[in-house]
Amino acid sequence: QVQLVESGGGMVQAGDSLRLSCTASGPNSEKSDLAWFRQGPGKQREFVAAIAWASEITDYAVSVKGRFTISRDNNKNTVYLQMNSLKPEDTGVYYCAADLSDLDWYHEEPSYWGQGTQVTVSS
Helix, strand or coil, X not given: CCEEEEECCEEEECCCCEEEXXXXXXXXXXXXEEEEEEECCCCCCEEEEEXXXXXXXEEECCCXXXXXXXXXXXXXXXXXXXXXXXXXXXXXXXXXXXXXCCCCCCCCCCCEECCCXXXXXXX
16 A cells, blocks of 8 residues: 655746645555646546656656656655646646556556645636
């Protein structure tokens, strides 16, 4: 069982930046691929970004590519999401997710989820 704890959400204005953090713990957590998802008001949860545990290969949703950066510190078992040039449409609850297999983040459900952190971007 992998536990995930997010932090770093908040309320900002359009154009501002925020950094989210997610710390993983539990058996094999250090070998987990990690990802961020978000759910906007009235919308379905959607994939945002992912990073593999060994290769650190990253993947991004088209809507955030060039503005968001996912990274991880394996010594701290923590994944970060640096969000720049935020837009009102980035508003939502951001969830950290983990999986021990090579997951298709766009189509498969991760095994583990954090509790979510709210990000609100005003215009």
